[in-house]
Amino acid sequence: MAKLKDRLLNFYRSRPITVFVFMALLAAVGAVLGMIVLVSVFRHKQEAQNPFFRVVELTDETDDPAVWGKNFPLQYDDYRQTVDQVRTRYGGSEAMERTPTQADPRSVVAQSRIEEDPRLKTMWAGYAFAKDFREERGHAYMLDDQTYTERQQVAKQPGTCLQCHASLVVPYKKAGDGDLVKGFEKFNQMPFAEARKLVTHPVACIDCHDPKTLQLRVTRPGFMEGIRAFKASQGVKDYDVNRDATRQEMRTFVCGQCHVEYYFKGPEKRLVYPWANGLKVEQILAYYDAEQFKDWTHADTGAPVLKAQHPEFEMWNQGIHARSGVSCADCHMPYKREGAQKISDHHVRSPLLNINRACQTCHKWPEAELQARAEGIQERTQHMRNLALDALVALIADLKTARATNPPPPALGAAQDFQRKAQFYLDFVEAENSTGFHAPEEALRVLGESIDFARQGQLALRPAKQ
Amino acid sequence: MLHITSVESRGSVKAPSKLTVFLAVLLALILGSAAGLGAFTFTYAHGASYLTNDPRACANCHVMQDHLDGWVKSSHRAVATCNDCHTPAGLLPKYFTKAEHGFFHSLAFTTGQFHDPIQIKARSLRVTENACRKCHKDIVHQIDIAANSTVGLSCTRCHADVGHMD
Numbered sequence: 001m002a003k004l005k006d007r008l009l010n011f012y013r014s015r016p017i018t019v020f021v022f023m024a025l026l027a028a029v030g031a032v033l034g035m036i037v038l039v040s041v042f043r044h045k046q047e048a049q050n051p052f053f054r055v056v057e058l059t060d061e062t063d064d065p066a067v068w069g070k071n072f073p074l075q076y077d078d079y080r081q082t083v084d085q086v087r088t089r090y091g092g093s094e095a096m097e098r099t100p101t102q103a104d105p106r107s108v109v110a111q112s113r114i115e116e117d118p119r120l121k122t123m124w125a126g127y128a129f130a131k132d133f134r135e136e137r138g139h140a141y142m143l144d145d146q147t148y149t150e151r152q153q154v155a156k157q158p159g160t161c162l163q164c165h166a167s168l169v170v171p172y173k174k175a176g177d178g179d180l181v182k183g184f185e186k187f188n189q190m191p192f193a194e195a196r197k198l199v200t201h202p203v204a205c206i207d208c209h210d211p212k213t214l215q216l217r218v219t220r221p222g223f224m225e226g227i228r229a230f231k232a233s234q235g236v237k238d239y240d241v242n243r244d245a246t247r248q249e250m251r252t253f254v255c256g257q258c259h260v261e262y263y264f265k266g267p268e269k270r271l272v273y274p275w276a277n278g279l280k281v282e283q284i285l286a287y288y289d290a291e292q293f294k295d296w297t298h299a300d301t302g303a304p305v306l307k308a309q310h311p312e313f314e315m316w317n318q319g320i321h322a323r324s325g326v327s328c329a330d331c332h333m334p335y336k337r338e339g340a341q342k343i344s345d346h347h348v349r350s351p352l353l354n355i356n357r358a359c360q361t362c363h364k365w366p367e368a369e370l371q372a373r374a375e376g377i378q379e380r381t382q383h384m385r386n387l388a389l390d391a392l393v394a395l396i397a398d399l400k401t402a403r404a405t406n407p408p409p410p411a412l413g414a415a416q417d418f419q420r421k422a423q424f425y426l427d428f429v430e431a432e433n434s435t436g437f438h439a440p441e442e443a444l445r446v447l448g449e450s451i452d453f454a455r456q457g458q459l460a461l462r463p464a465k466q
Numbered sequence: 467m468l469h470i471t472s473v474e475s476r477g478s479v480k481a482p483s484k485l486t487v488f489l490a491v492l493l494a495l496i497l498g499s500a501a502g503l504g505a506f507t508f509t510y511a512h513g514a515s516y517l518t519n520d521p522r523a524c525a526n527c528h529v530m531q532d533h534l535d536g537w538v539k540s541s542h543r544a545v546a547t548c549n550d551c552h553t554p555a556g557l558l559p560k561y562f563t564k565a566e567h568g569f570f571h572s573l574a575f576t577t578g579q580f581h582d583p584i585q586i587k588a589r590s591l592r593v594t595e596n597a598c599r600k601c602h603k604d605i606v607h608q609i610d611i612a613a614n615s616t617v618g619l620s621c622t623r624c625h626a627d628v629g630h631m632d
Contacts, residue, residue, distance in 0.1 A: 006478065006479045009479055009480070010478070010479060010480050012486065012490075013480040013481070013482060013483070013486050014480060016483075016485055016486045016489050016490075017485075017489070019489075020489040020492070020493055023493050023496070023497065024493065024496050027496045027497050027499070027500040028496075028500075030500045030504065031499070031500040031503050031504075034500070034503045034504045034507045035503065035507075036576065037507050037511065037572070037576060038503070038506070038507040038510065038511075040575075040576045041507070041510060041511045042510075044527065044528055044575070047528075048528045048531075336582065337529075337582055339578075340527075340528035340529075342531075342532075356581065356582065356583065357582065357583065360583055361583050364585075364626065
């Protein structure tokens with residue numbers, strides 16, 4: 001032992017500077033590592049306290065999301081990313097360049113769905129959607145894409161549209177002298193161009209959040225009335241969504257304010273969600289039949305037809321995720337870590353672009369496996385959707401021929417009603433933006449019935465057996 | 467001893483010089499500072515808590531907060547803490563596992579390089595699978611025999627939420 005000590009001492013005393021420099025460097029490396037850990041621990045501790053710096057005062061008048069973003073920079077950064085245009089296998093938008101014109105200053109748009117699949121033009125013959133229908137883009141574009149679509153030129157659109165194409169809490173309140181519902185009614189009766197001048201932003205923080213508590217809230221009268229009618233059909237009286245819904249329900253309802261089937265009721269163009277019988281396709285169709293409502297008269301066949309519009313909320317309600325209590329936000333705005341903070345991702349997008357956070361929190365399988373499952377569902381839906389579209393186009397062709405005969409066959413009216421049914425059922429899946437994923441079995445059932453309606457329509461037109 | 471500078475004091479040991487003494491003192495100061503910094507960081511980061519069985523220690527670094535929250539509401543909260551399922555039996559294997567986890571978790575969280583949501587490693591899963599069998603041996607033994615499988619049955623494949631939902 002003494003020998004080792006002597007040797008070490010000798011080693012040091014013969015090369016003191018070398019030993020010193022080496023040991024000092026070692027200590028320096030240790031100190032650097034210690035500091036890295038210390039600073040990192042300190043920063044994470046600060047983050048974990050979830051600091052919220054009230055830089056600006058938010059009120060129910062603050063509709064500019066950039067102002068909210070000063071208090072909530074992380075959420076605001078994500079929110080701004082909805083400008084991204086990304087494709088998934090069956091959905092998502094692709095950025096297409098176009099030359100801006102005086103009437104339409106957009107330099108980028110999404111791909112045209114009716115050019116991709118001209119059968120859609122046949123289905124919508126005589127309606128504005130046959131003129132221009134592009135793949136939906138992110139939230140950031142909702143106001144521009146509605147303002148500049150060519151549908152505006154071929155049909156007179158009411159201010160009602162803006163309920164879901166702009167941030168409307170402040171404009172509604174201004175128009176209604178402080179009363180949201182009165183403002184909603186006023187907007188519905190304005191022409192689109194006039195109402196358009198009263199709004200500035202696409203959907204913003206204020207549309208889903210209370211400015212004082214940041215709690216989720218429903219601000220769209222169309223949803224408040226629609227969900228009340230739906231709950232009444234289930235025996236729940238006087239349902240007030242902002243009073244009676246749970247926090248987890250609100251994480252779906254704020255999205256259901258707009259991602260739903262709707263129509264404009266009566267000459268006052270009131271926005272109504274057709275849920276008084278229930279949320280399933282046959283219940284919604286029964287409601288329209290009872291109201292004797294049609295969106296337009298089909299140009300080729302004269303049938304009184306309907307356009308289904310993005311019934312994501314209704315479709316999701318028939319699926320396994322809804323049944324398991326999984327909300328829209330759980331997959332489309334999943335929780336994520338920012339350092340030690342946990343926030344919900346305000347970059348609202350397809351879960352297929354964010355599988356690890358959106359799916360793997362519950363489903364502990366590899367990303368590739370989860371993606372294959374989702375795309376398998378979508379592939380089957382897309383295949384059936386194509387068959388249903390072929391069946392409908394065949395019925396429309398038969399109806400067109402039958403209508404031209406003189407005299408028209410007695411079953412023409414019955415066949416036109418089958419077209420109305422087949423078309424609404426098909427569009428209920430086609431216009432729904434998950435390609436069946438929100439409720440796989442239900443989507444296939446609806447498409448199957450659509451094909452059967454087209455078949456029955458063609459049978460009705462057959463000449464009676466002698 | 468220090469006043470003797472020119473004569474070798476004993477045997478073959480070199481005598482200290484002013485330079486060696488000065489550098490030795492300086493080195494002591496430097497090493498002491500580094501050690502002090504290390505000690506402070508250790509205390510500030512609740513380093514000692516990692517030697518305990520307290521589940522709160524596992525959420526020190528915040529990543530496990532959801533798992534801790536989930537455990538508090540789980541069926542196993544009254545009978546098993548984190549260490550009961552995530553470290554093997556025996557003092558040495560237990561602290562070896564703790565040290566290994568501690569090092570790699572700190573590395574991941576400090577650099578920010580980790581899969582989110584976090585995923586269990588194959589070795590850690592084996593530890594947990596064995597932990598199930600520590601308590602539920604009587605039932606599981608029969609199942610394992612009945613399954614007669616070369617790959618072995620995984621308890622957590624079906625009972626994934628008994629410890630914590632996340």
